[in-house]
Amino acid sequence: MTAVLTRRPGLARIRAVRSPLHLCCLGFVLLVAAGALLAPLVVPYDPNAVDLGNALAGPSPEHPLGVDAAGRDTLSRLLLGARTSLLGPLGVVLFSTVAGVVVGMAAAWRGGWLDSVLSRSTELVFAFPGMLLAILIISIYGEGLSAPVLALALAYLPYVSRLTRSLALAERARPYVSAYQVQGHSALQICLRHVLPNIAPVVLAQSTINFGYALMDLAGLSFLGLGVPALTPDWGRMVFDGQTAVQHGYPLSAILPCVLIVLTVVAFNVVGERWADRVARRDR
Numbered sequence: 001m002t003a004v005l006t007r008r009p010g011l012a013r014i015r016a017v018r019s020p021l022h023l024c025c026l027g028f029v030l031l032v033a034a035g036a037l038l039a040p041l042v043v044p045y046d047p048n049a050v051d052l053g054n055a056l057a058g059p060s061p062e063h064p065l066g067v068d069a070a071g072r073d074t075l076s077r078l079l080l081g082a083r084t085s086l087l088g089p090l091g092v093v094l095f096s097t098v099a100g101v102v103v104g105m106a107a108a109w110r111g112g113w114l115d116s117v118l119s120r121s122t123e124l125v126f127a128f129p130g131m132l133l134a135i136l137i138i139s140i141y142g143e144g145l146s147a148p149v150l151a152l153a154l155a156y157l158p159y160v161s162r163l164t165r166s167l168a169l170a171e172r173a174r175p176y177v178s179a180y181q182v183q184g185h186s187a188l189q190i191c192l193r194h195v196l197p198n199i200a201p202v203v204l205a206q207s208t209i210n211f212g213y214a215l216m217d218l219a220g221l222s223f224l225g226l227g228v229p230a231l232t233p234d235w236g237r238m239v240f241d242g243q244t245a246v247q248h249g250y251p252l253s254a255i256l257p258c259v260l261i262v263l264t265v266v267a268f269n270v271v272g273e274r275w276a277d278r279v280a281r282r283d284r
Contacts, residue, residue: 019274021270022270022271022274025266025267025268025270025271025274026267026271028263028264028267029264029267029268029271032082032086032260032264032267033086035079035082036079036082036083036085036086036087037083039079039080039082039083040080042079043075043076043079043080044073044075044076045063045072045073045076046076047072047073047076047077047080047081047233048072048231048233049071049072049073050070050071050072051067051070051071051072052070052071053071054067054071055067055068055069055070055071056068056069056245056248056250057071058250058252059252063075065078065252065253065256066250066252066253067253068238068241068242068245068253069241069242069244069245069248069250069253070241074238074252074253074256076233077233077238078233078235078238078256078257078260080233081233081234081235081237081238081257082235082260083233084145084228084232084233084234084235085215085218085219085234085235085236085260085261085264086215087145088145088148088149088214088215088218088227089211089212089214089215089218090211091145091149091153092149092152092153092156092210092211092214092218093156093207093210093211093214095149095150095153095157096152096153096154096156096157096159096160096207096210097160097203097204097207097210099153099157099160099161100156100157100158100159100160100161100163100164101160101161101164101196101203103118103122103157103161103164103165104160104161104162104163104164104165104167104168105164105165105168105191105195105196106118107119107161107165108164108165108166108168108169108172109168109172109187109191115165118161119162119165122157122158122161122162123158125154125155125157125158126158128155129155130151130152130154130155130156130217131217131220131221133151133152133154133155134147134148134151134152134155134217134221134226135221135226136151137150137151138151138221138226143225143226143227143228143229144228144229145227145228148217148218148221148226148227149218152214152217152218156210156213156214159206159210160203160206160207160210163202163203163206164199164203167198167199167202167203168191168195168199171194171195171198171199172195176194177190177194177195180194201275202276204275205272205273205275205276206272206276207272208268208271208272208275209268209269209272209273209276210272211268211272212264212265212266212267212268212269212272213265215261215264215265215268216261216265218236219234219235219236219239219261220236221236222234222235222236222237222239222240223236223237223239223240224240225240235257235260235261236257236261238253238254238256238257239254239257239258239261241253241254242254242255242257
C-alpha cells in the first residue's frame with residue numbers, strides 16, 4: 001500500500017507570513033510607532049533648544065547622535081519628528097481609504113450613470129499628479145500639515161475607490177447577496193455587514209502600502225520647505241535643515257532622518273504586500 005503525500009497549503013501560508021523579512025519589517029513598524037507615541041516622555045532635550053556655541057558637534061555622551069547646525073539635539077528631533085512624520089501619512093490614509101471605499105461601493109452597487117460619473121471623476125484625479133496638487137494647495141493656504149495631507153488624500157483616493165469597486169462588483173455577483181436581498185435586507189445593510197468585511201483585508205493591505213508612499217511624499221514636500229513649519233520636528237524638514245551641515249562636512253543630522261524615512265517606507269510596503277499576499281493565498 002502506497003502512502004499518498006498531500007500538500008498542506010496552510011503550512012505554506014504560515015511560512016509566508018512568518019518570513020524573517022516580514023517579521024523584521026513588522027517589528028520595525030511597531031518600534032517606530034512606539035517611539036512616536038512615547039517621544040514626549042523619553043526625549044532628553046527640547047528639540048527646539050538652540051545652542052549655537054555647540055553647533056555641528058559630533059556624537060557625545062550628552063548628545064549621542066550629535067547636534068545640527070543650530071545646536072539642536074538630533075536624537076530629540078528624530079524622536080519627536082516621528083510623530084509628525086507618521087501623523088501626516090495616517091491622515092492621508094484615513095481620509096483616502098474612507099472616501100475611496102464609499103465612492104467605490106456606491107459605484108459598484110448602483111452602477112449606471114452614477115458608476116460612470118464616479119469612474120470618470122476618479123480618472124480625472126489620476127491625470128493630475130498628487131505632488132503638483134499639493135504644491136498648488138500649499139501655495140494658496142500656506143505651509144502646514146493640513147494642506148498637503150488633504151491634497152495627497154485626494155490624489156490617493158482613486159486607487160482605493162477603483163480597488164473597492166472591483167472587489168465589490170465581484171462580491172455583489174455572489175449568491176449570498178441575492179439571498180439577503182430576497183430576505184428584504186437594504187443595500188446599506190448588505191454593504192456594511194457583509195460586503196465590506198469581505199473586502200476589508202485587501203483594502204487595508206493597499207492602505208498600508210499607501211501609508212509608505214504618503215510618508216515619502218510628505219517628506220519630499222517638507223524637504224522642499226513646503227510642508228510643516230520650520231520649528232516643527234519632522235524627518236523631511238530635518239533633511240532640509242541638514243543641508244548646511246552637509247556642506248560643512250557634518251552629514252549625520254541629514255543622513256539619519258533619510259535612513260529612517262527609507263527604512264519606514266520599505267517596512268510599510270513589505271508589511272502591506274505580505275498582508276495582500278496572505279489574503280490572496282487564503283482566497284485560493
